[in-house]
Amino acid sequence: MASPPSSCDPAAWLTEHGDYLYRYALLKLRDEAAAEDMVQETLLAALSAWERFSGQSSVRTWLTGILKHKILDLFRSRAKEPQYTPANDDPVAELAALEQALFDATGHWISPPQAWADPEACLDQQRFWEAFMRCLEGLAPLHARVFHLREMEGYGTEEICNELDISSTNCWVVLHRARLGLQDCLKTNFEYSVNE
Amino acid sequence: MLNCKDASRLQSHSYERPLSAREWIGLKLHLLICKGCRGFAQQLKLIRQACRRIDESKGVGADAPGLSPDAKTHILKELASKQGEKT
Numbered sequence: 001m002a003s004p005p006s007s008c009d010p011a012a013w014l015t016e017h018g019d020y021l022y023r024y025a026l027l028k029l030r031d032e033a034a035a036e037d038m039v040q041e042t043l044l045a046a047l048s049a050w051e052r053f054s055g056q057s058s059v060r061t062w063l064t065g066i067l068k069h070k071i072l073d074l075f076r077s078r079a080k081e082p083q084y085t086p087a088n089d090d091p092v093a094e095l096a097a098l099e100q101a102l103f104d105a106t107g108h109w110i111s112p113p114q115a116w117a118d119p120e121a122c123l124d125q126q127r128f129w130e131a132f133m134r135c136l137e138g139l140a141p142l143h144a145r146v147f148h149l150r151e152m153e154g155y156g157t158e159e160i161c162n163e164l165d166i167s168s169t170n171c172w173v174v175l176h177r178a179r180l181g182l183q184d185c186l187k188t189n190f191e192y193s194v195n196e
Numbered sequence: 197m198l199n200c201k202d203a204s205r206l207q208s209h210s211y212e213r214p215l216s217a218r219e220w221i222g223l224k225l226h227l228l229i230c231k232g233c234r235g236f237a238q239q240l241k242l243i244r245q246a247c248r249r250i251d252e253s254k255g256v257g258a259d260a261p262g263l264s265p266d267a268k269t270h271i272l273k274e275l276a277s278k279q280g281e282k283t
Binding site for chain 1: 199200201202204205208209211212213231232233234235236238239240241242243244245246247248249250262263264267268270271272274275276278279
């Protein structure tokens with residue numbers, strides 16, 4: 001059971017959850033100034049909406065929910081601004097470039113991904129998370145945006161295409177490019193071992 | 197016969213849309229004979245699981261830098277002025 005809402009104390013929200021919200025926003029936006037703005041907007045919105053907070057969830061979960069909406073709004077408005085969706089950003093060509101690095105001329109893995117005995121064990125390893133977060137940070141902005149909406153927020157491909165104004169084919173291509181890049185990055189940055 | 201490049205695309209697509217019967221059979225046959233692609237299948241699954249867990253985990257890196265003191269001061273000021281408006 002979540003504890004009942006104590007009091008409306010935005011300064012305490014900032015102290016207790018500010019860094020968390022900031023990192024969360026930074027992970028998605030990869031832009032420090034924008035992430036700071038998002039935290040501010042989230043707390044301001046929370047202040048106005050405090051009466052409607054039911055205390056069903058923790059304050060952090062509540063604030064994170066507001067933040068997610070703010071980030072999605074930002075993605076929406078950015079999708080309409082040309083500097084965030086450059087016309088020469090060709091997902092198909094970008095995927096082809098990565099594939100050329102990972103597959104030989106006959107389309108076989110140059111360095112095949114290894115099968116691990118117990119992949120889920122990685123999720124309990126700090127080392128894995130460090131590598132995974134680093135790899136996520138390495139994604140190009142468009143890839144990061146589409147990938148986050150799909151995998152972390154759980155939006156459908158259809159919705160993402162509409163929000164970001166890209167075709168569903170390009171959306172699949174971007175997602176595949178992101179996944180291929182992530183697994184390649186993990187291969188370099190994380191050595192699998194269960195003996196921990 | 198599918199090669200690994202095509203098979204990896206299909207695997208990724210299978211997370212987004214239903215594969216056609218032909219694609220599905222082709223992929224299954226390829227996975228039977230290709231260890232590398234079975235490894236890739238596992239990685240895709242792990243990536244998805246990791247993403248689902250990111251919020252609860254220390255994933256949002258407790259050691260990563262947080263808000264700068266300047267930003268905190270600024271946000272506090274904005275909050276205080278908004279609170280002032282309300283009362």
